[in-house]
Amino acid sequence: MRDIYTPPSGPPQGVSPSREIYSLMGEENIFKMIEDFYMELEKSSIRNLFPEDMKEASKRSSAFFVGILGGPPLYQQLYGSPQMRARHLKFPIDESARQVWLNCFLHILENSVQKYNFPEKHIAGFKLFLDEFSKWMVNTKS
Ligand code: HEM
Secondary structure (H helix, E strand, C coil): CCCCCCCCCCCCCCCCCCCHHHHHHCHHHHHHHHHHHHHHHHCCCCHHHCCCCHHHHHHHHHHHHHHHCCCCCHHHHHHCCCCHHHHHCCCCCCHHHHHHHHHHHHHHHHCHHHHHCCCHHHHHHHHHHHHHHHHHHCCCCC
16 A cells, blocks of 8 residues: 555635535536536546546536535435545545646636636635645645
């Protein structure tokens, strides 16, 4: 087993995105946004970390984001307890992989107001959440 790195900052604290986002966007837009995010990851240098079928993989992430953005707890209903850091341990994620992941997401957010009806006033808070949460997914020293 490789050495697991634990970020000294610990789990993210107090950066949950606004739960109003779900009611303003709707479930379909969240699924569409995350599917497009996975299409972005597919073109990226960390594509090899992900399974063959990116569309299928995107659905698990979408279920998680529906819950996080204020919708029903779809992820828990379908796949059980999220425990995201534990679920990511089998993938070697270092700081540079995190940057690639985050940049793919930021790219999708650029047109998200028009494309997915993402509420503009909540974008900054959501970016903060992604930045903080992704730090906690890092499990490998660069
Ligand atoms: C730090 C950069 C990150 C990388 C490189 C990364 C990479 C991955 C990989 C390789 C998978 C597995 C795909 C699969 O087998 O289906 C995955 C799944 C997932 N990731 Fe990440 N991830 C990162 C950050 C995050 C963050 C910040 C979140 C949430 C805010 C997140 C949420 C998820 C979810 C919900 C899944 C699906 C888990 C499942 O299969 O049930 N990831 N991620």
